[in-house]
Amino acid sequence: MRLRNSFLYSVSALTLLGSASAFAQEAAPAAGVEQLEEVVVTGIRQSLERAAEIKRESAQVVDSIVAEDIGKFPDATTAAALQRVPGVQVTVGANNEVQGVLIRGLGDILTTLDGREIFSTTGRGFAVQDLPAEALSRVDVIKSSTSNLIEGGIAGVTDLRLHKPFNFNERTFVATARANYPDNVDEVNPQFGFLATDRWDVGNGEIGALLNVTWYKNDFDRPISFVAERRSLVGAPHGETGVLAPNTFGGLNDYGWYERPQANLAIQWQATDNLEVYLDGLYAGYRDEQQSAFVATPFFFAETQLESLEVDESRCFLSRVTPGGFNPNLNDLGRKDAEGNPDPNFDTDTLCNMESARFSNVRGLTSTQAKKQDVDNYLGAIGFKWNNGPTSVKFDTAYQRSEREFSNVIVDIGKHITVDIDTDVNEGGMTWHPGNPLGTEGGWFLRNGLNQNFEESTGELWQTRLDFRHELDGAFGFIRAVEAGVRYADRSALFEQAQLNVGAPGGDLATSLDGLPLPADFLVRSPGIDRINNGASVLLPNPDYLRSAAGRDVLRQIYGAPTGNPAFQPQRRFDASEDTYAAYFQLDYSVPVGGLTIDGLIGARPTRTERHIEGAGVVNDVVVPRIADTTDTEVLPNASARIDFNNGFQARASYAKTMRRPEFNALNPGLNYIVATNPSVINSGNAGNPNLKSQISDSYDATLEYYFGPSMVSAAVYYRDLKDRVITAPNTETIDGIDYNISRPRNVGAATLQGIEVSGQTFFDFLPGAWSGFGAFANYTYADTEVKGDDVLAGFPLQGVSKDNFTVGLLYDKLGVSGRLVYTARSRYYDADMTGTNVARPIEADRVNDLEYIPTVLNYVRPGGRLDFSIGYDITDAIRVDVGGSNILRNRYKSYFDVDWLNRDFRYDDTIYTLGVRVRM
Structure with missing residues (x-):
C-alpha cells in the first residue's frame, strides 16, 4: 500500500458519519463503509477528489489538507495552509509567520499528533508553526466532537499526521530543497528535507521503518509604525483643551532570524495477521535570535514645546478627561472629598483629532530589545492494534516534554529632537525628524533604564489510552457496533522568570x-x-552585544545592577500538576427509513480533572506562597445522524458538549508587577485566577452536501452556546500607593457563536484539450458572535473573530503542470480590549456622571486579504520544480482605536517568493 499523498486544498468537510474512530489516531470505518486507504495521489485534481472522499466518509465534521506529494504541502507553514479552510482565521506574527489559528472564531483548539495530545511548554495548545509543513502528510481540522476524541478543544481539534512506513509499498527516498526570498529582508533563505522508508519481510510478519528530517532558516524583518494611545493635550506641559493627541509616536522593526530543525521516526511491525506493534518518535525544535528596534518620540515631558498644530474639527467626540489628559479609572471615579462625598477626578470636554503638529525639544528615543529563544519538543510513543474478526483493541502510551528558554535585555538611548507628525495618512500615521538626528553620531544619552527578562518553562505529559470496538453484525437490531475506551493523562507545567529593571544612572x-x-x-x-x-535608518544599541554575557555584565556595572543573570523570582513562578481521567461509551447505529438509511453515533465521555498549582504573590514587599487545589468533573454527551439520499446528496445533524480547561498561567494564584523605568510606559503586572472554570460549549451542526464526479458543494450551519468564556484584560490597581495596569483573566459568563459555511470545488472537464485542466474552488464563512451577561464586553463579538471570511482559488492540473492562485480575505475584527487602560475615549452625554461606567475601548483591525500563488512542473517522474509567492499584493495590518479615524498600527507583512526542487527515487 503506497502513501496517500494528496494536496487537499481548502475543502469544507463538515462531515459527521455513522462511526467514530475506535482510536483517535486512526479513524475506523462505519459498518458498510469501505476503509479509506492511504495511496499516492499526485496533482491537484486527484487530491481534491481524494479530499471529497475523506470529507464524505469521515466520522466527524472535518476539513482536511493533504500534501500534494512527499515534502510538498500546499503552503510553507501549517497555519498558512489552514487559513484556506472554511471557518479558519489566522493572524501574522512578529516574525512574519502566519499563526494564531482560530476555528469558527475560537482559538481554544486541542492539537493532536497522530491522535495524541501535543502542546507547547506550559500552554494547552500547540503552536502549529513549530512543526514544519514539510514533515506532514495531512492535517485534519475536526469541528465537531464525538466521545472517542480527547476533550479539551471547544473550537475543535487539529490533528497533525506524519508519514508512516506502511503507507508505502516500496523503498522510497525523497529529497527536497527550497530557496525562500522574503522581500522585506532581501535575502535568500535555505530549506531542506529528506525522507527515507522501506519495508522488510521477517518470518511470518513484516517490519517497516521511516525517517524524515527537515530544516530551514529564515531571516525576517517586520517594520511597524504606531500612533500610540490618545490623551487630551490639556495634560502638562501643553494645557490645550479640546485636542486629542497621541501620547507618543513611534515604530519598531522586529527583525532577526529563526530556524526549525525537525526529525521523526516511525517503526511498524506486523507481528501476525491480527497484531501490529508500532513505535513513534518526534523532535521539533525552534531557535531564534531577534530584536525589536524601537523609535519613539513622547510628547508630554516638561521641556517639550508645541510649535504648530492642525486639528480636524469634523472628527470629535465627547470624553471624560483627568487633569493629566487621560480617561479616569475606577480610582478616579470613586474618589471622595474630606466629608465622604463623591469627588471624581475628571472634567468633560469635546476632543477633536490632532491631524498634524510640530513638537520641539522632544526626548527622542531608540531602543533595542535583544531577544534569544530556544524551544525543544520531544515525543515518544509505543502501542499496538489488535483485530480479531468483529473485535478490535488499540493501546497507545506516549510521553512528551516541551522546553523553552527565553531572554530579553533592553537598553534605551536618546537625545532631544524636533518632530513633525501626521496622524492620518492612508489609514496610518507618519512622522519626520528634521535632519534625522536619531540616525547621526554624537549627542547620545542613556534613557530610562536597563531591563532584563529571563524565562524558563517546561511542560511534560504522560498519556495512555485503551480503546475497544465490537461489530454486532445485526445481533441487536439497529445497533451496528459498540465502542468504549479509557484514557489517563498526567500533565505538569513549570514556569520560572526573573525581571529586573534598573533606572539609568543619574536619571533620564x-x-x-x-x-x-x-x-x-x-x-x-x-x-x-x-x-x-x-x-x-536610526542608530541603536547593538543587539549582539546585549545578548553576550560579557556585554551584559558591562552594562550591569554601568547601571549599578548585580553582574550575572538575575535569579528566578518566586513571585514570578508557578508549578502545576494535573491528573485527568476520562472514559467513553458510544453506540454506532443504523436505522432503515423508507428505503433510505439513517446512521450515526450516540455516546458520552465522563472526565475528571484533579489539579494542584503553586505560585506566590507580594504583600507589603514580602513574598507570600499561594497554593490552589481544584477538581472538575464533566460529562460530555454527543449524538449525530446522517441520511444518504443515494444520489450524491447527504444531510447531517449533530450535537456535542465540549470543554476547554483554563491555561496554567491563568490559574496561577500568584501576582507580580514591576515599575517601568520608562516614564512614558505604564507600570504593569499580571495575576492568575485559580477559581477560573472550564469553558463549556453546547455545539450544534447541520450540513447538506452534494457530490457529483470530481465536484462537490456543501452548506453548513453551526451554533455554539458558550459558558464561562475566559478573557484577560488590564485594569488599574493601586499597590503600595502606585498605580499598575494588572492583567487578570476572568470568566465572562456566556457567549454565543453561530454562522454559515458554504464551499465548493470543480474542474472544467467540458473545456477542450489543455483548457480542461483548469478548476476552481471557493468557500465563505459567516460568523456572528456575542458576549452575554453583565461583563464590560457584553453585546460585543468575541475577540479575534471576523464576521466574514472567504477564499477563492483558480487551479490548474494537466500535462505535468499544476498550479494555484488563491485569495483569502477577512472582515474587521478586534484583537485587544483596551477598556482597563487610561486611553481617552468617547462617552455618551447621558452617562458622563455615571461613576460606575467606563466606556469600552477595543483595538480593531481593518479588513484585509492575501493573494498567494504556486506553479510546479514535473520535469521527469522523479524530478519536480516549483515556484511560489505569498502575500504578493502586499497586504498590511492596519488597526485603530474604537473610532475608525483613530489610527494605531501600520504593520508591513512580508511578501515571500520561493523556488524549490524535489527528487524522488
Missing part, C-alpha cells in the same frame, strides 16, 4: 554615552521604517 538623559566603557560598535544601524523619516 543624564549620562552621556561618551566616556562609558562601551565598544566602538556599540551603536549599529537598524532597518528603516517607511513611515518614519521616509525609511531612514
Whole structure:
C-alpha cells in the first residue's frame, strides 16, 4: 500500500458519519463503509477528489489538507495552509509567520499528533508553526466532537499526521530543497528535507521503518509604525483643551532570524495477521535570535514645546478627561472629598483629532530589545492494534516534554529632537525628524533604564489510552457496533522568570554615552521604517552585544545592577500538576427509513480533572506562597445522524458538549508587577485566577452536501452556546500607593457563536484539450458572535473573530503542470480590549456622571486579504520544480482605536517568493 499523498486544498468537510474512530489516531470505518486507504495521489485534481472522499466518509465534521506529494504541502507553514479552510482565521506574527489559528472564531483548539495530545511548554495548545509543513502528510481540522476524541478543544481539534512506513509499498527516498526570498529582508533563505522508508519481510510478519528530517532558516524583518494611545493635550506641559493627541509616536522593526530543525521516526511491525506493534518518535525544535528596534518620540515631558498644530474639527467626540489628559479609572471615579462625598477626578470636554503638529525639544528615543529563544519538543510513543474478526483493541502510551528558554535585555538611548507628525495618512500615521538626528553620531544619552527578562518553562505529559470496538453484525437490531475506551493523562507545567529593571544612572538623559566603557560598535544601524523619516535608518544599541554575557555584565556595572543573570523570582513562578481521567461509551447505529438509511453515533465521555498549582504573590514587599487545589468533573454527551439520499446528496445533524480547561498561567494564584523605568510606559503586572472554570460549549451542526464526479458543494450551519468564556484584560490597581495596569483573566459568563459555511470545488472537464485542466474552488464563512451577561464586553463579538471570511482559488492540473492562485480575505475584527487602560475615549452625554461606567475601548483591525500563488512542473517522474509567492499584493495590518479615524498600527507583512526542487527515487 503506497502513501496517500494528496494536496487537499481548502475543502469544507463538515462531515459527521455513522462511526467514530475506535482510536483517535486512526479513524475506523462505519459498518458498510469501505476503509479509506492511504495511496499516492499526485496533482491537484486527484487530491481534491481524494479530499471529497475523506470529507464524505469521515466520522466527524472535518476539513482536511493533504500534501500534494512527499515534502510538498500546499503552503510553507501549517497555519498558512489552514487559513484556506472554511471557518479558519489566522493572524501574522512578529516574525512574519502566519499563526494564531482560530476555528469558527475560537482559538481554544486541542492539537493532536497522530491522535495524541501535543502542546507547547506550559500552554494547552500547540503552536502549529513549530512543526514544519514539510514533515506532514495531512492535517485534519475536526469541528465537531464525538466521545472517542480527547476533550479539551471547544473550537475543535487539529490533528497533525506524519508519514508512516506502511503507507508505502516500496523503498522510497525523497529529497527536497527550497530557496525562500522574503522581500522585506532581501535575502535568500535555505530549506531542506529528506525522507527515507522501506519495508522488510521477517518470518511470518513484516517490519517497516521511516525517517524524515527537515530544516530551514529564515531571516525576517517586520517594520511597524504606531500612533500610540490618545490623551487630551490639556495634560502638562501643553494645557490645550479640546485636542486629542497621541501620547507618543513611534515604530519598531522586529527583525532577526529563526530556524526549525525537525526529525521523526516511525517503526511498524506486523507481528501476525491480527497484531501490529508500532513505535513513534518526534523532535521539533525552534531557535531564534531577534530584536525589536524601537523609535519613539513622547510628547508630554516638561521641556517639550508645541510649535504648530492642525486639528480636524469634523472628527470629535465627547470624553471624560483627568487633569493629566487621560480617561479616569475606577480610582478616579470613586474618589471622595474630606466629608465622604463623591469627588471624581475628571472634567468633560469635546476632543477633536490632532491631524498634524510640530513638537520641539522632544526626548527622542531608540531602543533595542535583544531577544534569544530556544524551544525543544520531544515525543515518544509505543502501542499496538489488535483485530480479531468483529473485535478490535488499540493501546497507545506516549510521553512528551516541551522546553523553552527565553531572554530579553533592553537598553534605551536618546537625545532631544524636533518632530513633525501626521496622524492620518492612508489609514496610518507618519512622522519626520528634521535632519534625522536619531540616525547621526554624537549627542547620545542613556534613557530610562536597563531591563532584563529571563524565562524558563517546561511542560511534560504522560498519556495512555485503551480503546475497544465490537461489530454486532445485526445481533441487536439497529445497533451496528459498540465502542468504549479509557484514557489517563498526567500533565505538569513549570514556569520560572526573573525581571529586573534598573533606572539609568543619574536619571533620564543624564549620562552621556561618551566616556562609558562601551565598544566602538556599540551603536549599529537598524532597518528603516517607511513611515518614519521616509525609511531612514536610526542608530541603536547593538543587539549582539546585549545578548553576550560579557556585554551584559558591562552594562550591569554601568547601571549599578548585580553582574550575572538575575535569579528566578518566586513571585514570578508557578508549578502545576494535573491528573485527568476520562472514559467513553458510544453506540454506532443504523436505522432503515423508507428505503433510505439513517446512521450515526450516540455516546458520552465522563472526565475528571484533579489539579494542584503553586505560585506566590507580594504583600507589603514580602513574598507570600499561594497554593490552589481544584477538581472538575464533566460529562460530555454527543449524538449525530446522517441520511444518504443515494444520489450524491447527504444531510447531517449533530450535537456535542465540549470543554476547554483554563491555561496554567491563568490559574496561577500568584501576582507580580514591576515599575517601568520608562516614564512614558505604564507600570504593569499580571495575576492568575485559580477559581477560573472550564469553558463549556453546547455545539450544534447541520450540513447538506452534494457530490457529483470530481465536484462537490456543501452548506453548513453551526451554533455554539458558550459558558464561562475566559478573557484577560488590564485594569488599574493601586499597590503600595502606585498605580499598575494588572492583567487578570476572568470568566465572562456566556457567549454565543453561530454562522454559515458554504464551499465548493470543480474542474472544467467540458473545456477542450489543455483548457480542461483548469478548476476552481471557493468557500465563505459567516460568523456572528456575542458576549452575554453583565461583563464590560457584553453585546460585543468575541475577540479575534471576523464576521466574514472567504477564499477563492483558480487551479490548474494537466500535462505535468499544476498550479494555484488563491485569495483569502477577512472582515474587521478586534484583537485587544483596551477598556482597563487610561486611553481617552468617547462617552455618551447621558452617562458622563455615571461613576460606575467606563466606556469600552477595543483595538480593531481593518479588513484585509492575501493573494498567494504556486506553479510546479514535473520535469521527469522523479524530478519536480516549483515556484511560489505569498502575500504578493502586499497586504498590511492596519488597526485603530474604537473610532475608525483613530489610527494605531501600520504593520508591513512580508511578501515571500520561493523556488524549490524535489527528487524522488
